[in-house]
Amino acid sequence: MSFNSTEFVFFFLAVVFVHWAIARWTKARYLWLCAASCVFYMSWNAKFIVLIVLSSLLDYCCGLALGRTERAGQRKALLALSLVGNLGLLGFFKYFNFFAENVAAGCARLGFEGAARWVPWEIVLPAGISFYTFQTLSYTIDVYRRQLAPTRSLLEFMLFVTFFPQLVAGPIVRASDFLPQLARPARFDESQAARGLFLILCGLAKKVLLADTVGVQLVEPVFARPESFGAGGIVLGVWGALFQFYLDFSAYSDIAIGAAAILGYELCLNFDRPFLAQSISEFWRRWHMSLSTWFRDYVFLPLGGRGAHRLEFLRNMMATMFLTGLWHGAGWNYVLWGLMHGVFTFVGVAFRRPQTKEQLDARPLWERVARRAWIFNLVALSMLFFRNGTLAEGKRGLQGSFEMLELLCSRAAGSAALSSSGLIALAVAAVIHFTPKRWIHERARDAWMALPAPVQGLGLCVFTGALAALSYAKAPFIYFQF
Amino acid sequence: MNAWSSKSMRAALWYVAFCAVAYFVAQRQLLGLCSDERHAVVRELVRGEQSAEVLFIGSSQTARGVVPAVFDARASELAGREVRSLNLSTLGNARHIAFLTLEKWLEHHEAPRAVYIDCGVTSDLPEYPHETLARFMDASDALRVLGTHPYLARDHREFARRQKDPPLVDPLGLFRELDRRTLHLELALDVLGRGAEDCVRAAFNAALNSAHRPYWKPGVSAFDEVVAAQVAERGFLRIAPDSLEGQEGKLKLAAQAARVSFEDAVAAQWKGEDEFASPERFAATREYAVELARLCRAHGIRLVFLDQPNFRGRPLRPSQIEFYESLAELCSQDKSVLYREESFQDPGHLSVQGAEFASRALAEHYVRSAR
Numbered sequence: 001m002s003f004n005s006t007e008f009v010f011f012f013l014a015v016v017f018v019h020w021a022i023a024r025w026t027k028a029r030y031l032w033l034c035a036a037s038c039v040f041y042m043s044w045n046a047k048f049i050v051l052i053v054l055s056s057l058l059d060y061c062c063g064l065a066l067g068r069t070e071r072a073g074q075r076k077a078l079l080a081l082s083l084v085g086n087l088g089l090l091g092f093f094k095y096f097n098f099f100a101e102n103v104a105a106g107c108a109r110l111g112f113e114g115a116a117r118w119v120p121w122e123i124v125l126p127a128g129i130s131f132y133t134f135q136t137l138s139y140t141i142d143v144y145r146r147q148l149a150p151t152r153s154l155l156e157f158m159l160f161v162t163f164f165p166q167l168v169a170g171p172i173v174r175a176s177d178f179l180p181q182l183a184r185p186a187r188f189d190e191s192q193a194a195r196g197l198f199l200i201l202c203g204l205a206k207k208v209l210l211a212d213t214v215g216v217q218l219v220e221p222v223f224a225r226p227e228s229f230g231a232g233g234i235v236l237g238v239w240g241a242l243f244q245f246y247l248d249f250s251a252y253s254d255i256a257i258g259a260a261a262i263l264g265y266e267l268c269l270n271f272d273r274p275f276l277a278q279s280i281s282e283f284w285r286r287w288h289m290s291l292s293t294w295f296r297d298y299v300f301l302p303l304g305g306r307g308a309h310r311l312e313f314l315r316n317m318m319a320t321m322f323l324t325g326l327w328h329g330a331g332w333n334y335v336l337w338g339l340m341h342g343v344f345t346f347v348g349v350a351f352r353r354p355q356t357k358e359q360l361d362a363r364p365l366w367e368r369v370a371r372r373a374w375i376f377n378l379v380a381l382s383m384l385f386f387r388n389g390t391l392a393e394g395k396r397g398l399q400g401s402f403e404m405l406e407l408l409c410s411r412a413a414g415s416a417a418l419s420s421s422g423l424i425a426l427a428v429a430a431v432i433h434f435t436p437k438r439w440i441h442e443r444a445r446d447a448w449m450a451l452p453a454p455v456q457g458l459g460l461c462v463f464t465g466a467l468a469a470l471s472y473a474k475a476p477f478i479y480f481q482f
Numbered sequence: 483m484n485a486w487s488s489k490s491m492r493a494a495l496w497y498v499a500f501c502a503v504a505y506f507v508a509q510r511q512l513l514g515l516c517s518d519e520r521h522a523v524v525r526e527l528v529r530g531e532q533s534a535e536v537l538f539i540g541s542s543q544t545a546r547g548v549v550p551a552v553f554d555a556r557a558s559e560l561a562g563r564e565v566r567s568l569n570l571s572t573l574g575n576a577r578h579i580a581f582l583t584l585e586k587w588l589e590h591h592e593a594p595r596a597v598y599i600d601c602g603v604t605s606d607l608p609e610y611p612h613e614t615l616a617r618f619m620d621a622s623d624a625l626r627v628l629g630t631h632p633y634l635a636r637d638h639r640e641f642a643r644r645q646k647d648p649p650l651v652d653p654l655g656l657f658r659e660l661d662r663r664t665l666h667l668e669l670a671l672d673v674l675g676r677g678a679e680d681c682v683r684a685a686f687n688a689a690l691n692s693a694h695r696p697y698w699k700p701g702v703s704a705f706d707e708v709v710a711a712q713v714a715e716r717g718f719l720r721i722a723p724d725s726l727e728g729q730e731g732k733l734k735l736a737a738q739a740a741r742v743s744f745e746d747a748v749a750a751q752w753k754g755e756d757e758f759a760s761p762e763r764f765a766a767t768r769e770y771a772v773e774l775a776r777l778c779r780a781h782g783i784r785l786v787f788l789d790q791p792n793f794r795g796r797p798l799r800p801s802q803i804e805f806y807e808s809l810a811e812l813c814s815q816d817k818s819v820l821y822r823e824e825s826f827q828d829p830g831h832l833s834v835q836g837a838e839f840a841s842r843a844l845a846e847h848y849v850r851s852a853r
Contacts, residue, residue: 013494020485188485197490262490453489457496461504 001043003255004207006468011040012259015164019263023186030155030182033263037164041127044168048126051089056161058085059136063143063150063157075144082140090133093125098330128168130327132161134294139175141298148176156182163265165256169249171270171290181265188264196261198445201463203254208467210429211247214240218422223387226404230414234404240422241387242380243429246274249288275379275433278360278371280344283379291327295320310350317349318342328386333401337386344378523712523719524570528586532716536567536848537587539580540600542719543790545571547832548598549841550716556845561852565845569717571600577770584777593781596848598813599774601787601806602798720834721827731828738793738829747794747821758801768805775809784852785810791840793829794821813847815840 001007015036022028042049062082066075097120104118139160142148151157160178161167222229222237229237253270260267270290277283284292303316318339325338361368388401432440451459485491536557538548550567557565570583580599587594712719721728758764771787778785787806789798798806798814806812825836832840 013498016494020491023485188488190488190490193488193490197493453492454496456489456493457498458500460493460497461500464501465504 001040003252004204004467006464007043009464011036016262020186020188023188026186027155029186030159033164034155034159034162037159037162037167040164041162041167044127045124048124048129051093051126051129052132052162053158055086055089055133055136056158058082059140059161060151060154060157062140064152066140066143067150079140079144082137086133086137090129093123093129095326095330097121097123131170131172132167134172134291134327135175136161138172138294138298142174142176148179151175151179163260165259165263166267169252169256170288171253171256171268172294173267173290177268178265186264192264192266193262194449195445196258198448199254199258199261201448201460202441203251203258204464204467206247206254206429207251210425211244211251213425214247214422214429215244216422217419218426219244219387221416221419223404225416226407227412228414228416229418231408231411233414233416233418234408236418236423236426238380238384238387238404239376240426242275242376242383243426243433245383245387246271246287246433247429273433273437275376276372277375278368280341280348280375280378282360283375284341284345291324295324295327299323306349313350314346317346321345333385333388337382340382340385344382521572522709523717524572524583526709526713527568527570527717528583528590530713532566532568533591534566534568535595536565537584537594537597538567538569538571538600538717538788539575539583539597540571540788540790541575542571542573543602543792543831544575544598544600544788545569545573545712545717545719546721546827547790547837547840548844549718549834549837551718552838552841553845553848556842557849560845560849565848567716569715571717571719575600577601577767577774581770581773581777584774588777588781593783596784596786596852597774597778598786598788598844599771600790601771601802601812602790602792718837721831723827723833728827731826731831734828735793735823735826738795739823742794744794744821758799758805771806771809778810786847786851787812788844789814791815791821791832793823793826795829811851813844815843 001011015033018032019029022032038049041052059082062078065078069075069078100118101120107114139148139157143150151160156179159182160173160175163173163178166173218240219237222233223241226234226237250271257267257269268290270288272286272289274283274287277286300316300320303319304312305316306313307316321338321342322335323338324341325334325336328334328337363371384404385401388404448456448459536553538544538550548567548569548571550569553567554565557567570587572579572583575583577599584597721731723729723732775785777783787810789812803812822836825832825839827833827836
């Protein structure tokens with residue numbers, strides 16, 4: 001049951017109606033949301049709900065135990081238990097075949113004949129495992145660090161983990177942000193709900209009208225047959241891929257945040273117009289913010305952060321970005337993508353004087369535009385590697401990425417024409433992205449909120465009907481596979 | 483603030499209302515709000531003045547596989563008297579629709595001498611009552627069938643779905659057992675729930691029929707012409723080889739020919755699991771075959787079950803053959819002749835040439851076995 005499916009629309013309506021009908025009974029409301037979240041998750045693969053329950057129980061119990069003991073050894077053991085349990089599950093389902101394949105390939109090179117015959121196991125990746133694992137881990141680590149008091153309510157903890165808007169593809173919610181919201185009495189906030197609804201509409205439009213059109217019409221053909229499109233086509237295809245990823249994932253985040261807002265909860269912002277970034281580090285403050293802050297707080301800073309000297313900074317940054325790349329998928333493409341970002345960030349930070357946002361914004365317009373274009377193209381270059389390892393139909397691996405890069409550098413001419421609808425969708429996406437929010441987004445939101453309820457209802461009906469008719473075979477959200 | 487009095491909630495309720503209206507309009511055929519256009523030809527023929535000595539009732543395989551004019555010419559020639567037949571087939575026809583069609587025919591006409599009922603792939607059609615409601619002549623038929631034949635609500639699709647998605651780890655067989663038990667519960671709930679749902683649909687049907695709407699017309703401008711042409715051919719659905727459907731069919735045919743050799747197809751025997759013996763899946767098919775036999779006996783009609791050919795495809799299962807032969811005659815088309823590529827439009831349907839050949843063969847079967 002994807003966010004861009006008709007089933008989800010009616011599922012969500014049912015959840016909202018019942019949720020507000022039983023709003024005064026707190027436990028019943030949590031129970032309802034938990035049950036709805038489980039149904040939502042089980043619509044993908046029912047049996048994997050067991051993993052979520054196990055992971056949640058482990059961290060709930062570890063949290064409780066951490067709250068009861070002051071002995072450093074025991075606390076460390078409990079933290080280790082949580083880390084091993086959660087990362088063990090993630091490692092098995094997501095990375096086992098990757099590591100085993102590489103070990104087998106290495107052994108085969110050393111002359112072990114049996115290793116060459118090794119066949120990857122058929123392991124199905126449970127939906128959202130990367131997201132909820134990090135979510136539960138952050139809870140235990142925060143409790144271990146005494147930054148958060150452990151919750152006593154299993155129901156509230158289960159709701160924190162399974163809350164369906166963010167369960168499958170984020171944002172990665174922190175317990176310190178979510179659990180306090182559960183302690184507050186439920187109060188319907190009209191403006192929050194209206195904003196939430198508008199965010200959902202924006203997300204659906206982004207996904208169905210822009211991301212899927214750019215993806216199907218522009219990106220897929222270019223990545224499938226780059227030699228036909230030449231260097232110019234590859235540039236547009238790679239820009240398209242970057243926009244497709246952004247639109248697709250930020251659309252999911254918009255819908256998740258909007259859906260949570262209608263239910264009365266606030267989720268953290270996940271994207272903040274990332275292509276306006278004037279440096280790579282700023283890019284990461286605007287792109288997949290819940291993940292980048294997670295790695296910052298739980299990997300980069302504990303490793304020592306910027307450290308005392310540049311070499312230490314380089315080590316910590318590369319380790320963090322290596323893991324960030326690996327988080328996205330079990331493939332060398334992702335690792336390379338992460339390492340590229342590590343190098344870009346290191347170079348951008350270590351050899352320049354740190355500047356505040358005000359200082360950056362005070363620069364002349366041409367310089368800001370040039371910086372943004374430079375950063376955009378750096379990120380797009382890394383996306384070339386990322387995209388080739390992501391979608392099944394374009395899975396060309398590292399070799400394919402280097403071939404595309406070679407074509408790009410040779411400035412080869414192409415014989416095939418790019419799809420005009422794909423280019424138009426890309427142009428529209430770029431205009432919306434680079435235009436100040438108050439010009440389009442806020443005006444559209446205000447106009448929407450001023451409409452009478454029956455007109456809004458009719459508009460929603462026409463809008464969702466049109467999206468259903470226009471959608472490209474209900475293309476799933478890209479980040480589901482991570 | 484009370485959520486229910488908020489503007490957002492009112493907008494949501496309006497949304498649901500608009501969606502419900504849109505859904506009923508868009509899905510009116512599936513919901514049984516109007517008759518299925520596929521039944522239009524049969525309806526015209528049944529209510530018309532034409533009489534027939536032989537009726538062919540079946541699915542698209544029969545609609546596209548029996549040419550009444552050719553059958554009549556050959557049968558008349560062999561019998562030395564005029565023989566007149568009609569093809570009352572509808573696309574996707576399952577056994578219970580065949581029963582209702584014959585029953586409706588008998589209400590308006592004298593009993594035919596013989597009825598050929600398609601029993602090949604149509605045995606496999608897993609139809610819910612609500613999917614077939616729209617094909618019935620009127621709402622009373624639907625209600626009567628639901629009242630008298632509740633086993634129609636049984637369905638095998640759940641089994642298929644679950645088999646595709648077995649549990650990952652199940653050392654003690656616990657999940658499978660749990661699955662089996664919940665499936666029974668689901669099926670029970672299915673039957674209970676669907677009965678009420680179908681009554682509502684049938685009520686809509688009744689209301690629409692009372693407004694004298696003969697049948698729903700889809701948004702295809704050529705619909706009238708297609709129906710008129712099929713009625714003029716007494717039920718035979720002629721697909722031009724150069725039409726889009728004809729071209730697509732030929733491509734599928736070539737693919738099937740590359741997969742299965744002529745020799746293998748002629749020698750083919752059903753070797754897989756004999757699912758027809760499973761009462762869950764084929765309950766309605768079996769039950770209505772018995773009903774058809776009973777109806778034919780009561781009216782003195784010769785019943786023949788007709789195994790229409792697939793191009794080098796799956797033959798009838800041994801248990802199917804045994805079952806149909808226990809009820810009536812079973813007529814299988816001559817595969818060694820019909821498995822030629824030019825006889826087919828696509829792997830499931832005869833070409834016009836194949837249909838003419840098959841119709842002559844059927845005429846010979848009819849006259850020969852009548853003696």
